[in-house]
Amino acid sequence: MIVKIVNKGHYTLWRLRRSHMNALRCVHALTILGNKNRYYMEKHIFEIKNLNIYYHDFQAVKNVSVAIPSYVITAIIGPSGCGKSSFLRSMNRMNDLIPNAKLTGEILFHGVNIYDPLISEVNLRRRVGMVFQKPNPFPFSIFANVAYGLKIQNIKDKAMIAERVEESLKRAFLWDEVKDRLKKPALELSGGQQQRLCIARALAVYPDTLLLDEPCSSLDPLATAKIEELLQKLKKEVNIIIVTHNLQQAKRISEYVGFFNSGELVDFGPTKEIFERSAQSMVGRYIQGIFG
């Protein structure tokens, strides 16, 4: 399927091949973005250049430039209101839905500027999924929730949909808990189950990247642990960028950390390094709870 994959990144060819699903997804993402010449896997999934985000006159994100590595978990931390969610939303153009939001700069996804007028934000969001702070299943059955993303892509093959629903629920560690009640309303599930359902729903369309905005902040420690475990497993197949207020969580699950403060990306680097920053630096003080 993939003709030549030049290994340029952390992740090797065999890993891509091992997962058939992954290979399909990769090619799909590239063709959708009209960039058929790049059959290799980039080292960086997102390259962000001089990103500014404004709401009316208020600047929420200030001149951020960063490259986000592929196939790792990248955590975004920082005090409340510093622009983490705004930054995350800009990566699948959910900011477009906010009437007075304005954005300048470039965000390259697989090397393609997603704010290019030729790029359809609808197609982009099918490649870059999102999971929100509050679990937000649709008021449909569990099955219909997971199948929704496929249905809107005009996939009519019932067997394929059923297969994909099962697979996605398994990937989200939810299958065993719901396999006997797929036709039951999703809103009857517990908060943690609902959140995993939302992850399953996002996974069903084979996204390339998953953006998670404080996905565990409304969950108890047990449900949180389950989601962390699942993200650890998923990162082999999907790029994961997660906003979290839980520093321990960032430390536990992420390979890279970006630290925001009042709209600026103050620090970005491997998690280990970030968490070893001295108490003199802003990150150090934030991590030690001295400010923020």
Added chain:
Amino acid sequence: MYKHTFQTKEKIIELIFGFCGMFSLFITLGIMGIIFWETTLFFKEVSLFEFMFSTQWTPLFSIKHFGVLPLITGTLLVAGIAMAIAMPTGVLMAIFMNEYANAKVRRILKPVLEILAGIPTIVYGYFALLSVTPFLQKVIPSLSGFNAISPGIVMGIMILPMVVSLSDDAFGAVPKEMKLAAYALGSSRFQVAFKIILPAAMSGVIAAFMLAISRAIGETMLVAIAAGMKPAFTLNPLVPIQTITSYIVQISLGDTPVGTLAYRSIFAVASVLFIITFIFNVIAQKLRHSLKY
């Protein structure tokens, strides 16, 4: 001493409020009582079987027939035409206002709809009779001067604001997070509107329809003016018909003496009207309470 006066004051206020509440209840019960009393008197002279199954309604002729079916078909015909227009248009307009229109367009549309809702029904009646019917006659030459289709269409326009505003409320109650989830999965605006918002708000929308139907069935002036006064057991929208309400108008405004059979017949048909609208209202209430959010 002070405490005592305070308590009596409270008591008096409570009594006044209680009385106001009871008053509306008594009025309603009183009206119902009179209607059903006169109805029982009517059924002492006319058999229930004839009332329900005869297809002729001729209370003012020398040979009297009391089959309510022509009035019911007339009523449902006009209401049906009205709903056929108001339901799709109303829901589409509500979706437009909710998902597509920006704040500016909304600010214009809302008051326009309120004005539409505030027009007296007699104006709608003459609009149907003097504007819509002549226009339709150019398209359908066989159309009579009084007919069901013209007041039906105008009634659709008349109940449109109600359908729009109630559906708009139902759509507005769908949580924003749900729409965001749909957009994040790569839904187009159209898909969000029709695959998420509409199903999620379905019970509210159906409740809006029910209330609109009962309004359409109870509407009087419009049909009395433009639909004719000729009871006909037909579903043909091109000929004159009579609805329950316009029959009641006809008898109440005419010189029918109190206590005659014709006089009592208006209470019998009023009972029918009451039962029909009551059923639709109950369904609507049930659905509105079952709204999930």
